[in-house]
Every structure is written in C-alpha cells, then in structure tokens.
Amino acid sequence: MKAAILTIGDEILIGQITDTNSGWLARKMNDIGAEVVRMMSVADDIADIHRGFDQAFELADIVLVTGGLGPTKDDITKMAMSEYFDDELKFHQPSYDLIERMFNKRGIPLRDSHRVQCFLPSKATLIENNMGTAQGIWMEYKGKALLSMPGIPYEMKAIMKTGGGLEKIRTTFSSKAIAHRTILTAGEGETTIASLIESVESNLPDHIKLAFLPSLGRVRLRLSGLSDNQTKLEQEITLEVNKINELIPDLIFGYGNETLESAVGTLLKSKNLTIGTCESCTGGFLSHIISSVPGASAYYDGSIVSYSYTLKEKLLNVSSQTLNQEGAVSEATVREMVEGGLLQLNTDIVVSISGIAGPSGGTVEKPVGTIWLAVGNSFTTQTSKLQLGKNREKNIEYTAYYALNMVRKFVLHHY
Amino acid sequence: MKAAILTIGDEILIGQITDTNSGWLARKMNDIGAEVVRMMSVADDIADIHRGFDQAFELADIVLVTGGLGPTKDDITKMAMSEYFDDELKFHQPSYDLIERMFNKRGIPLRDSHRVQCFLPSKATLIENNMGTAQGIWMEYKGKALLSMPGIPYEMKAIMKTGGGLEKIRTTFSSKAIAHRTILTAGEGETTIASLIESVESNLPDHIKLAFLPSLGRVRLRLSGLSDNQTKLEQEITLEVNKINELIPDLIFGYGNETLESAVGTLLKSKNLTIGTCESCTGGFLSHIISSVPGASAYYDGSIVSYSYTLKEKLLNVSSQTLNQEGAVSEATVREMVEGGLLQLNTDIVVSISGIAGPSGGTVEKPVGTIWLAVGNSFTTQTSKLQLGKNREKNIEYTAYYALNMVRKFVLHHY
Numbered sequence: 001m002k003a004a005i006l007t008i009g010d011e012i013l014i015g016q017i018t019d020t021n022s023g024w025l026a027r028k029m030n031d032i033g034a035e036v037v038r039m040m041s042v043a044d045d046i047a048d049i050h051r052g053f054d055q056a057f058e059l060a061d062i063v064l065v066t067g068g069l070g071p072t073k074d075d076i077t078k079m080a081m082s083e084y085f086d087d088e089l090k091f092h093q094p095s096y097d098l099i100e101r102m103f104n105k106r107g108i109p110l111r112d113s114h115r116v117q118c119f120l121p122s123k124a125t126l127i128e129n130n131m132g133t134a135q136g137i138w139m140e141y142k143g144k145a146l147l148s149m150p151g152i153p154y155e156m157k158a159i160m161k162t163g164g165g166l167e168k169i170r171t172t173f174s175s176k177a178i179a180h181r182t183i184l185t186a187g188e189g190e191t192t193i194a195s196l197i198e199s200v201e202s203n204l205p206d207h208i209k210l211a212f213l214p215s216l217g218r219v220r221l222r223l224s225g226l227s228d229n230q231t232k233l234e235q236e237i238t239l240e241v242n243k244i245n246e247l248i249p250d251l252i253f254g255y256g257n258e259t260l261e262s263a264v265g266t267l268l269k270s271k272n273l274t275i276g277t278c279e280s281c282t283g284g285f286l287s288h289i290i291s292s293v294p295g296a297s298a299y300y301d302g303s304i305v306s307y308s309y310t311l312k313e314k315l316l317n318v319s320s321q322t323l324n325q326e327g328a329v330s331e332a333t334v335r336e337m338v339e340g341g342l343l344q345l346n347t348d349i350v351v352s353i354s355g356i357a358g359p360s361g362g363t364v365e366k367p368v369g370t371i372w373l374a375v376g377n378s379f380t381t382q383t384s385k386l387q388l389g390k391n392r393e394k395n396i397e398y399t400a401y402y403a404l405n406m407v408r409k410f411v412l413h414h415y
Numbered sequence: 416m417k418a419a420i421l422t423i424g425d426e427i428l429i430g431q432i433t434d435t436n437s438g439w440l441a442r443k444m445n446d447i448g449a450e451v452v453r454m455m456s457v458a459d460d461i462a463d464i465h466r467g468f469d470q471a472f473e474l475a476d477i478v479l480v481t482g483g484l485g486p487t488k489d490d491i492t493k494m495a496m497s498e499y500f501d502d503e504l505k506f507h508q509p510s511y512d513l514i515e516r517m518f519n520k521r522g523i524p525l526r527d528s529h530r531v532q533c534f535l536p537s538k539a540t541l542i543e544n545n546m547g548t549a550q551g552i553w554m555e556y557k558g559k560a561l562l563s564m565p566g567i568p569y570e571m572k573a574i575m576k577t578g579g580g581l582e583k584i585r586t587t588f589s590s591k592a593i594a595h596r597t598i599l600t601a602g603e604g605e606t607t608i609a610s611l612i613e614s615v616e617s618n619l620p621d622h623i624k625l626a627f628l629p630s631l632g633r634v635r636l637r638l639s640g641l642s643d644n645q646t647k648l649e650q651e652i653t654l655e656v657n658k659i660n661e662l663i664p665d666l667i668f669g670y671g672n673e674t675l676e677s678a679v680g681t682l683l684k685s686k687n688l689t690i691g692t693c694e695s696c697t698g699g700f701l702s703h704i705i706s707s708v709p710g711a712s713a714y715y716d717g718s719i720v721s722y723s724y725t726l727k728e729k730l731l732n733v734s735s736q737t738l739n740q741e742g743a744v745s746e747a748t749v750r751e752m753v754e755g756g757l758l759q760l761n762t763d764i765v766v767s768i769s770g771i772a773g774p775s776g777g778t779v780e781k782p783v784g785t786i787w788l789a790v791g792n793s794f795t796t797q798t799s800k801l802q803l804g805k806n807r808e809k810n811i812e813y814t815a816y817y818a819l820n821m822v823r824k825f826v827l828h829h830y
Binding site: 007009010011012013015016017018019020022023024025026030037038039040041044048051055059106111114131152154211277279284285286288290291292294295296297300301302303304305306307308310311314315345346359360392393396 | 422427428429430431432433434435437438439440441442443445451452453454455456457458463466470474595597605606607609610624626627628629637639692694697698699700701702703705706707709710711712715716717718719720721722723725726729730759760761773774775802803804806807808809811
C-alpha cells in the first residue's frame, strides 16, 4: 500500500506553523506497513487543493489530508472534496446532534458556523473525532481512498486512533502481517547504544528492521517486520528484543507506548513510595511531566519551585552561607534543597535541580548549561552534574528527563 | 514571484525527521516578497525527484531544493538534476581545492567521497557554503531557476544568507509586494472571534486574506496581502488591523511572534510586579510556561505545587475546614491558596488553580474538567470556574493559558 500526506493551509506555506502532523502520520502509516511516497503542503485554494489531490492519487492508494476542516471561512477543504469527487454537501443531522450534545454538557451555545460545519459530502463515511467538532471524512474512489481530518494535532490523532481511521486504512488496503516492538531506553545517546547492540543490528534478518528514534534524554529502538506469517514474525521479533535486552539491561526502562514518567510512576507505586521535586532552572517542568501521568497522585505529593535565592532560603532552608560561597548552582545547594524538600514535602524521595538554563546568565566558571541535580531520601543523597548547551528549552527538557532517570536508578538501587 | 520548496529524503517520508528547513525557507521567501505556492517531500529516487521537479516548475518560478547533497550513497540529487536539465556531471577542481583547504586547516584527511562530491553539473552556478563541503547548486532553465542545497539546516542557511542565495533569488525575479500581520488573542474561541469581527472579514478587499490559527486557549488572526505597491499594501493591512483592534480590544494580547507567556512577562516587568503560582491539577505546567521565557527571573520568583490535601494545608495554610466542607476543588480553596501563596512566595500577585484534570476522579457534583482558578494580590482576589472535557493533557494546557490570561486582565485592571 502506498500513501500520500497532504497538508492544507496558507499558514504552513508562509512558514508560520511547522507541520508536525505529516511526520506523525508517516510513522503511523509505517506501523501498518504502508510506504509514504509523498508529502505535500498546498494553499487554502480550491484549484490548488484539486491539483494536490491529482498529484497524490497519481502515486498513492490512500491520501491523508489534514487542515481546513474548522468552522471558519478559510476552511474550504470540504468544498474542494465535494467538487473533486463529484458529490454535494448536505446537512448531516447526526453530526449536528453530536456537537449539540457536546456543547450542552459544557453550557456553551451553538453558533451558525457549527451548522455550516455539518454540511458534509453526501457520499462520505464519517470517522469519529472525540476531541473536537470536525469529524474525519473518508471518501472512496476507483479503489483508492482519501481521509480528510482537521489540522489540530490532537483532533487528527483522535480520528486516527480512537476514531479508528488507522484501522480502517489497514483493513481496506493491506493483508500482510505486520509486527512492531519498541524498546525504551534512557541514560545513553543514540551512537553509544548503536555500538553496544551492533552485534544484533548487523545480524538482523532481511525482513526485520531496526530504527533509532532519539528524543531529549531518551532513545527508542523500534523493531518492525513485514511477513506472511504473523505468529512466526512475532516470535522472530521477540528473539531480537531478548538479545537487545541482554546487552543493555540497565538502559531499558520499558516497552511500547510507555513513557519514562509513567515507568517511574509505576515503579514508585509498586514500592509504595512518594516523591516530590524542588526545582530551580527547570521551573516546574519536572513537576509537570511527573503529574502529567493519570493517577500520579498515588505517588506524587507536590513540588516547590524556588526560582529566586530568597525562596531557596525561605522555603527550602538552603543556608545563605552555601548560596553565597558555593552559589545557587552547586552540589552543596542541590543537597540542601533535597534536605529542605524532605522536610517541607514530607515525601520518601526528593529530587532537586539547580542550574543555568540559558540562553544567558553564565559565568566563566559556570557557563550556560551548567546544571546540578540531586536525588535523596532521609538516609542518602546522590548528585550529578550536567554540562549542556545554550538552548533554554532543550536544557530544561533534557534535565527533567535526566532527573527522572536518576530517580529510576535510585529506586532500583535502594529499595 | 512564485516559489516551491522541495525536500528530498526517505528519512522525512518515514517520519524520522521533522522538516524544519521548509518553514525557514518559506519565511525567508516571504521576506523578499515571494509567494510560496507548494511544499513537497519526495523520496531518494531519481524518478520521484524528477516528478517533484515537474510539479514544482508547473507552479513556481524558483524551486528551492534541500537534501541529498552529502557525501553518502543515497545522495542522488545531483544526478537527478544533471539528467533533468540535460547536463553532465564534471569534476570541478576549484570545489575540490576549497574542501582541501578547509580540511587541511583542521588536519582532517580527504576521502574519495569528497572527490565524488566535486562532480557537479557543468552548467551550474555554485553558491558558497561556508559551513560545509557541499555548495549550493543554481541552475536556470527557460526563465525559471532551481537552487539545490544540503539538508543540514545550518549549511542550508549559510548558503541562503552569507553565500548570497536569497539575494540571488531576489535580484533574478521581479517580485510582488507581500505583507503579513498577525494579531494574537486569548479569552475566546475561533468561532466567537469570527462572529465578533464578521463585519471586517466580509468586507476585506480581494487581495487581503484573513486566517484563524487556533491553539489551546489562544487564537491567532493572520492578515496577508499581495499587491504591486508595498507601501499601499502595508497601509491597507494596518487599516484592517485597526478595525479588528476596535472590535476586540480586550482579547488582543500582542502581535507577530510574541507568546502569551512573554506578553504577560513584559507586562509584569513594565509594572515592576512579581508573580508566583500555587498549582494543584496543572502540576507545575503554569510555572513551567511562565519560566520558559528567557529572563523570567525578573518577575517570577517561584511556585508551590500542592498536589495533595496535606500539602495544601501544610504549605498554603488552606484550612482543613474548607477542604472538608467545600472540597479541594472549590472557590474557597483557590482563594485560600492565593492568600497562603502571597505569604509563602512573597510576590505581588499569586495565581492559584485547583481542579480535576482527568481522565478520572470526577463526581456527579464535580465532574472531570471542573477547575477553579483565582488571581489575587493583598487587596483583592478574582476567581473563575471552568468546565472542560476529559482529556488530561488538554485540560492542563488550556487551564494554564486561561490562568495567564486572567493574570493579564488582572494586571491591566488593577495596576
């Protein structure tokens, strides 16, 4: 099966928005064994959309379209589709009822534009969007198909996943057996991991591929196979997963769609431990990712973000002597932040961070990207120092995930 | 002048890399008055590259190509270009000398692959890349032109800027005047804003377009125009901006590339105010976005995330009576959180949030998505209640931006 991905929207062509939908869709299409042969961004213009449809259908069996399905006037995708497939837009009562129910629940009045939004191509199959008012529109034509979705990423993903869009594409076009397994690692970079598991990678069977998917502080290893026999394929992939597991057991924190934050959460819960954070340069981002896991209240009590010197002293009892002599970015400070945090937050474990996130604020001795971390309980504290680059956003994210991995190793070692 | 942007590389089509080059190039093309009419990503395959060239030249005067110019095997762009323009690849001694000088300076030995890299289309004009070994390749054909550059972002940018690629494009093609203006709003959704400014939108001149770009809790309004006269166009767009400004003054927090968090930061700094946050269900996300702005320490001191009942009592002095009688998700609780926060954080303003982020944890009286917020100083406190959906991630993000906008309005009203 071949796929094309078409993005509609002037905002992409003027560079105002970076298109992340296409990359996400490409990965999902890969997962079901489809080859993405083209990505395209076209203007909010019917003739240009039609030209894009032509070019996409010339190459692909399934065309995934994002953008241009909202309730405002610049959203002309539906009209372009209706014309292209020689169809007409008709008012679709069930869609209107759905929006009405959704809005009544929240006490928001419906507008005329929502009525307009319910005019849909009469031959379309609708795919549910449980995150918004514009449903996915599926149209088939000469053995090929087009699925149009809104451009808001979480709505598009809802249509593909919970709405069943991806499954519909798979069952419409493919019969081959597909298997995927993702190994989740933290603590080493892509290059190091590649050299550690080189013996596995170079001996993989032809129909099984390994991809490295790095993000800040974490690397995912994705094994994917395509074959005629599902059971055999699953066994083959399991074999490779086990080999990798033997080579880098300490780096692996989970499998599949788990995240480092959920894996650490599960670990804490299984040991009946609670955690709190005391952050400075990460400004609450570590607290945010820990509490982003549903049910985090079982092991997460709270945090103190002490951005200023004053609050480090007042809320965390960091001594003014330490702050004046060693500085806020020092091993002594993060140790005292853990001690103060254990008293204030009353948790079993506290993790603390203090550093210079950038882009400015560094000195010769402590350049931008210098970051101290500590993890401790009432018996022992471990510290670590990072020397990162000058990008504020990247430093904050990398540091928070590094801290989470320190917590993971601390718990595994001490409990 | 019309432009198309073509990205070559399998790594983009499988979703392993997000293409940020195209957005950057689009913004630069806009700056010189070019209209980007198409973006495309094609595979590392000569036939597919040729198809991409055809489709791009059908629409555009200038085609910008990135990717596929490095020293490895899959880099076949040069061959595809040579064939497409009916040219031949010839060894280009000056290019080789350039690489040799560059490498000698760093003491790196040259490899055969660098020799291969110096085979270039004979009719090409080369554009200097002072950040790497692959120069930009400019070819003209029937009054149109193609500029091929490596995919590594800083090399591509070097060719466009210091190498003079952008200037060459500008001087080669006579260009139409283009103007853009973005109005940033918070506080109302896309549909409401559309109806509030309907009189402006429906009376826009034909050559000026309005687009709505929504994200959680914020909507950007983008006006863009195309004309022969830059000065007149800028005036026309300014007129429309002023009309919109008159209709929705309270909703507008800024213009252009600003963010709500940076706008609020600038506002606080201009009034010499400091802020702290006391969060429950947002778990530090509000603190994170406030502190994500470089230089936030000028107005941001710190936060307390009191996720548990215990910490609400211990750190923020919320009374156990309030927690037991009204519950943690109540107006009384967020009011007391502000009072406790003002004492603990010692800031001029405190914003507090307590709610049920979901996906579970709701009751009949307080379903998932019920969220209370308060903003206050030592004189007065304002509260607000939200009733959102069940998506934890969305609820957290929406609430944090809603809170930021409450802060903005609070400061504008009281200071």
